[in-house]
Every structure is written in C-alpha cells, then in structure tokens.
Amino acid sequence: MTVRAVPTGIGHYLPERVVENSEFEKTLDTSDEWIKTRSGIERRHFAAEGETTSQMAVKAAEKALEMAGLKADEIDAVIVATSTPDLTFPSVATMVQEGLGMTRGFGYDVQAVCAGFIFALANANGMVLSGQAERILVIGSETFSRIMDWEDRATCVLFGDGAGALVLEARTGSGNSSDRGILSVDLNSDGRYRDMLYVDGGVSTSGTSGKLRMQGNPLFRQAVGKLADTAHRALEKAKLGADDVNWIVPHQANIRIIQGTAKKMGVSMDRVIVTVQDHGNTSAASIPLALSVGVSEGRIKPGDLLVAEAIGGGLAWGAVAMRW
Numbered sequence: 001m002t003v004r005a006v007p008t009g010i011g012h013y014l015p016e017r018v019v020e021n022s023e024f025e026k027t028l029d030t031s032d033e034w035i036k037t038r039s040g041i042e043r044r045h046f047a048a049e050g051e052t053t054s055q056m057a058v059k060a061a062e063k064a065l066e067m068a069g070l071k072a073d074e075i076d077a078v079i080v081a082t083s084t085p086d087l088t089f090p091s092v093a094t095m096v097q098e099g100l101g102m103t104r105g106f107g108y109d110v111q112a113v114c115a116g117f118i119f120a121l122a123n124a125n126g127m128v129l130s131g132q133a134e135r136i137l138v139i140g141s142e143t144f145s146r147i148m149d150w151e152d153r154a155t156c157v158l159f160g161d162g163a164g165a166l167v168l169e170a171r172t173g174s175g176n177s178s179d180r181g182i183l184s185v186d187l188n189s190d191g192r193y194r195d196m197l198y199v200d201g202g203v204s205t206s207g208t209s210g211k212l213r214m215q216g217n218p219l220f221r222q223a224v225g226k227l228a229d230t231a232h233r234a235l236e237k238a239k240l241g242a243d244d245v246n247w248i249v250p251h252q253a254n255i256r257i258i259q260g261t262a263k264k265m266g267v268s269m270d271r272v273i274v275t276v277q278d279h280g281n282t283s284a285a286s287i288p289l290a291l292s293v294g295v296s297e298g299r300i301k302p303g304d305l306l307v308a309e310a311i312g313g314g315l316a317w318g319a320v321a322m323r324w
Contacts, residue, residue: 011063028151044282180302187318
C-alpha cells in the first residue's frame, strides 16, 4: 500500500466589492473591450479597507474544513501561499491558526508568487508522504490590490483579491495512477527572468512594499511553453498522458495564456476550468479558487484526474497531477 495526500475539502472566499472593467474607464485610458480582448477579464474582487490576507484565508479555510467534516484542532499543519502577507512577520499561516482557534500543529508561508499554491501543494504532499503530518490545510490568499500602481493601465486592471483553501489527508492507495490524491509534482524556477514580473520594493532594499511591475509580452511568451512542459512532465511522472486528463485547473492569469497552454497540451477548452473572467489574476489564490468553483458547480467529480499548473515571478512555475 502507498500513502497519498488526498483532497477531502475545498472552499473559497471572495471580497464583497466587485469591480467591473467599466470602473477603470473613469481614471485610465482604457475600456471594457480593451481589457476583455487582451485578458479575458470582465470583473474582479477587491478587499475592503481593513480586510486582510489572513482574514480571507480563514474564511476559505472554514469552508474547506466544513466540507472535510473536520474541526480546526484536527489539522496538523497550515501552509499559506501568498506574496501579500499582513505583516513582514509573523507568517499568515500562524494568523490563520489563531483565527481558526487552532491550539496544536504548526504553520508557515510559501512565497512563489502566482505559482505559490503549486509549491505549497508540493510541500504538503512531501509532509504527508514522510509522515510529518496527516491532515494539512493548504491555502492561497492574496490582496494584490494593495500593491497595484493605479496609473499603470497595463497591470492594474489584471489583478484581484481572494482566497482558496484545500484540506489534504493521508490515505492509503494502491500505488498506481488510479489512486485518489496527489500523484506527482513538477517544480521549476529560473532567476534570470526575474525582471519580467516583480515588485519594486522590499524590506532590505527600500523598506517599503513597492508596486507590481510586469513585462507582459515577454512573460506571455515564456508562460505558454513552460506551463505546457511542466504539465506534461507531471503527467509523465504519474505514467499518464493528456488524454487521461478530465480537467486542467490552470493559474487564472490571462485567457490567452490559458488557451495557448491547452492547445499546446492538445486538450480542448471544454476540459479547462476558467474563472479569470470573474476573478482576474488572484496570484496564489487563483488555482484553489478555480478548483473550488469547479467542485461547487458539479463539474469536478470524485475520481476525476486534474492537472493544475501555474507560473509566477521568479520566474517560478510548476504543475501537480491529482485525482480528486
């Protein structure tokens, strides 16, 4: 028998404020049509004043725990993927522990920008396989609206806020690709590309949080190839192919990247979970948000084979093959 990290609960949270594309027309030289054509985004959610990354993470986690039928103190670890923490330290994960009323276990953050949830899943999977933890909350939560340059029309219209949470539990399987749970992981990074997507501030440089900067066209060219390649490698590690995939659950950055990656993988768009039109790019939160929406809408069903893939600043990118 083989131990697997199996998903047992999923949940998400979106702030109440919905920002339609038309709202940007009041302050920027842009339009709803311009934004939709280039990104596929129609609206996004922005956190309220005083609403934090940790607060959103707690709300998403509560829903995931409810689906899993677990109480907070039955969780061994909390891993939060975020690039927009409440504070420089302590970690968002420890704030989530407090917010959930956890008095045991441990928590820490993972920072790989938009690929953060994939890296957090890899961490959680390794801990389950090693026996370090049996039940882990894996969360992606972001307040990217706090690091936008509102005069940069090329970037500020793309991002939104939100959180998604997944409960993983140790279960035994047969050791083949029919098992439920995480089947394989592929992780990558290359610091030579860091200027394509970064924030121009930090504790040891400016002492401030800075604003997001992005080179859109070069990043697009890197994204499609790297995402398709990492997804294929994850499938190969699990001895599976693209034809076996029920759903691709991609990072929701841009509809053209999503379409280009699916085409390169040879997967039709009717097997891709797409939420970018409603959420925008929520960075590390985008995959668990999309996953939660897919489950709540009844599209993703038990036994389905999923491939989740993402790329973010670093550049960092990766994929996970998982059977729901």
